[in-house]
Amino acid sequence: MARLIEELRKLPGIGSKTAQRLAFHVLRSPGEDAERLSEAIREIKKHLRLCSICNNITDVDPCGYCTSATRNQRLVCVVEEPTNIATIEKTRSYNGVYHVLHGTLSPIGGVGPEQLRIANLLTRVAEGADRSGIDEVILATSPTTEGEATAFYISAELHKTSSAVKVTRIATGVPAGSDIEYADEVTMMRSLEGRREF
């Protein structure tokens, strides 16, 4: 019992009180429930891995996006985290594939280009230049300081790697449904700079 409480306590947001409560719940619940939970925890580490092409979390390698025949394999959207894919998929307006960096450049946090999955993005684009290829790389890192720095770095590297590939950046601006009254200076400035013919 103490061992289970101890292990549960390591999960984020779970203190000793909650761990105790969870442990007692497991104790009281039917044997097959406990078995399924135990099995599910074991399975996730056994079966889930990173896609060797796009670094997304997947149970088959390459992942579903990278092998999909209906998605545009010539359009790659670069995101910080696997969860960002869900944000983009929810728009139902993107039909390309992805590349997950697993973080952003952060000199203070000790995260350099080597710590991110940038190398296999460059290989992917370089190889693509020979073969059927990649037409466009969308840098969809967040418009935060780290996200911008990361986009800037990758853009420079991509231009060194291939002159054929188009590198784009998602728009920074006033969010949909929001009044410009509430826009901060930087957002308003970027929204003006990013204006497009209407």
Add this chain to the structure above:
Amino acid sequence: MARLIEELRKLPGIGSKTAQRLAFHVLRSPGEDAERLSEAIREIKKHLRLCSICNNITDVDPCGYCTSATRNQRLVCVVEEPTNIATIEKTRSYNGVYHVLHGTLSPIGGVGPEQLRIANLLTRVAEGADRSGIDEVILATSPTTEGEATAFYISAELHKTSSAVKVTRIATGVPAGSDIEYADEVTMMRSLEGRREF
């Protein structure tokens, strides 16, 4: 006393209790303070008017923006309210002039094109087409339903008025400093659609 309380109560956000408190304050304060407040209220209606060119609130007609020699008179930014000018000025990156609509189209609220200051924008552009002219009109209404509808309507009217003028729309997207994790579907979609070469 009752008359002052009654008049103060008409101001927005001021109920009878507050009106009473304010009236007592005026009563107790030195005579010259009350005189200055009274004068200031009278002055605002006497001296402030709308600029005959851009409809901004001004004490001289035409307003300071419309007569400025250092501002680009060929670039016009269309905004909903006079307060929006402050939002754009704060960016310190815009050097054109303005056009204030004093509202947005709202069929439910009974606001049609006639209720907004659209007619003198069209005249301004039409006259500009003959003379030195206006190069670009930036539609900086908010990316709300009403703001979008208003931008769409004005864009169509402008294209009818002059084929030479460039009509642009400010960018909708993820706000600066914000993580794309928190972007709603519409904002994310518009941010992707609005991507630009980097």
